[in-house]
Amino acid sequence: MTATLSALGGVVKRREDPALIHGRARYVDDIKLANMAHAAFVRSPYPHARVTDIDASEALAMEGVFAVYTADDVRHLGLLLAQITVVNRPLLVDVAKHAGDAVAMVVAADRYVAQDAADAIHVEYDVLPSVTNMVKAATNEILVHDGMESNVILSWEGGPFGDEEGIAATRKTIAEARKRDDTVTVSIEMRNQRLLPTAIEPRCVLADWNGGYSRFDLYSSTQIPHALAGAVAKTFGLPYNSVRCLAQEVGGGFGAKLNVYSDEMLVCFASQKLHRPVKWTETRREAANSTIQGRGWVATASMTGTRDGELLGYELTGVCDMGAYTQNFTAAIPFLGVFVGSGQYKMPTYIKLDCVVTHTMTTDAYRGAGRPEAIYYLERILDAFAREIDMDPADVRRKNFIPNDAFPSAISPIGFAMDTGDYATNLDALLAKADYEGLKAERDAARAEGRLVGIGLSSYVEVCGFGPSGLVDLGFSWSEYGLPSAFNGNGVVRVHPDGTVTCVIGTGPSGQGHQTTWAQIISHHLAVPIENVRVIHGDTHESPVGIGSFGSRSAAVDGSATWMAADRVRDKAAKLAAHLLEAAPEDIRFADNEAHVAGSPYHKVSWSDIATLAYQPHRLPEGMEGGLEAAVVFSPANATWPFGTHLALVEIDPDTGNTQLLRYIAMDDCGEVINPMIVDGQIHGGIAQGVGQAMFEEAIYDEDGNLLSASLMDYLLPTAADLPSFELDRTVTPTDVNPMGVKGVGEAGTIGSAQPIVNAVVDALSPFGVKHIDMPVRPKRVWEAIQAAKGA
């Protein structure tokens, strides 16, 4: 049972679904244009190698091959643009910096011929020394990039963030706490392994240059169509409105499609050169080797506190793997970890994360982006601390929460203002739902029978809903892509003469159901039927600006802008209705697709009557302009801070080390909820990705720089048989930074879910004295931990 109903109409079946379940939706790879050619890439098999010769003669002689391009052909376009610029990627390379770096592009009549031709290009390499391990890279024995003094390109430090004196004081406080006789300090070095985001739809891009109008139509499977349009415009020296980027149906993103990619620039280049549309569809192997990866941290977490559970200091220091180049947000991802690094707690916190380049594919935002990593370390070490002092981990958490009276705008130990929170209520609701005491008794009974059963908890906070326009000052904007926009939300609401409504937004959904949720927002506000609302997203010619969909931001920021735009439309409609009904605007009420005078329901006009008047200026009251639409750009006062508590119950087979996830119970708080069905769906998917990290997934590079997990046979995604049904519920603590009170939910499930599983595994293995195990907790690793503990 879920505690609340939607403020905006509750569950509405998705409007996206009919096309999708009939197989009639149109993803980019489904689009065929006349005269369309296909591209394929030749990629370096080496992590670091200079190209000494490229022989494309055989490929060029093949029937149906139109062109082969190499680094020299595209050098004039400059480097791939990125939002946070540190080490930008060349579009095609003459020195490869990771396996998978693109050396040449072939364009041919169909995809089979393009791949044949790519295979027929002979490249000679001078293989150079490489470093693929971030800890080794941090020693600078081998430099990833010539001319750089260090592989450590940036360090993020807090708290308080950006306050050197404050940081020194925090460190002193923590050091003093450690020295006290009555305190305990627990330290563990933990890996937060690299992951492949793995949207089931591979990336695909189709560029269509129209030489007559000097214009690109660009279809791409992207979360950020407007940024892509800006990047193409800037790269090709075109005005922004000469690039129309369309991202209509996107088959999952999870951050992988929150990037501008060199292939997107290169198909544009080829289309312009060849005067024909050019499409490129990623293979799954390319998705592994040349689409961004996520996570990849090695860090040591230390928690200090008293034996009665008062936390006095938390430290996290480590290195974060950037891969070879920085793309869209790459170097900023660890910052998001610092942002939430102190979680729901009030203890003094010091975090320092070094961003290190290696000869591997770039990392960037993967669902949660820095926040799952940071919360993982915090919640793991908090559990280890609780175990050390022999106190229930739920009690340690409760004892150290930022108290309710600190909200709104509680200042976290890292120095950021947190909008709203009620952590104890949420924890207690989770414990009640799980029957925590009963569950512990079950576990203990199982343990008495020799079974390895464990319970794991995690609290979390997320920072999302980006965001305040002022984030521009921290470097978060699209200015590098030639766009002025900060992370504001935007919404356009337009009423047509027949009373139907079109809503235009600049989001870039990839399955989150914006067609449905936004129709609910409009329908609720204007009292028009959902069927009369059309929602347009993913078209840069329709929306004046657009930030895209990532960072759990769309509903909180663009949804709020749409809400406000609908507000303005309703205000004007009230005046128009008042004119028609000879009443005062403040007496107009909207219901059932009509406006009536308060207290007089039969004294009414339809939305069609109102809108028709709006487009007949001669009938309007004096001084009123025609038209019935509004466009709002909204900057919230702050980001939002969703939170929650998750619990996992696992059982381990002592003979095989296999971990079975028996139950998963989650209590999330994302503020107000628009469509509970969609919100729960986001949490389900988010949890599955956290479970994937905890139990199965790992992107593994060998010493020679080969990605060993580049196919779905080697990179283990959870299947239906690996997961239980999830048990969800929610508490509702509205935010005060936007008019709907919504916080965002896209990443919450992932941020909450890896560590309760590992905490549960450690709990299950605690009879052996096991205190730590790294992810993923695959059978071999668990079995070895059991054997090592038995031997010890």
Added chain:
Amino acid sequence: MQVSMTVNGEPVAADVEPRTLLVHFLRENLSLTGTHVGCETSYCGACTIHLDGAPVKSCTMLAVQADGATIMTIEGLADDGELHPVQEGFWERHGLQCGYCTPGMIMSGAALIASNPNPTEDDIRHGIEGNLCRCTGYHNIVKAIEYAAATMRGDTPAPAEWEEETS
């Protein structure tokens, strides 16, 4: 090479390269783009179709191997515009988000119910093990298939979780 087969009730014939994968034949030659490609190792199941009534990953077969076969793709599943119960279940129970794995998942779900009209949750979870979804955590896919199986048996499907919430 010349191939002919029946696809969604229509006879089709074409001259294809011997190496043409069945999924590419369906998508490129017949423009039936509802069948998707998510990997090249027959692992993800986005390309699942029915071949002579059995669920098959169409990226694992050459078009020429399907010569003479009767094929049904997602486009052919609805009966004269009326949703197949599995399609209905996916819509009713929010069994899809981005929709990319959905056609393959629906085809697998339909085949599962055809062979096991009364599947348990465990049967369903193992039955769709060959189809990967990255969005839903499979939670609502299981509910969608349970809904469809109940409907096809003539039973009333269990209420949606959100219906339980409001009662």
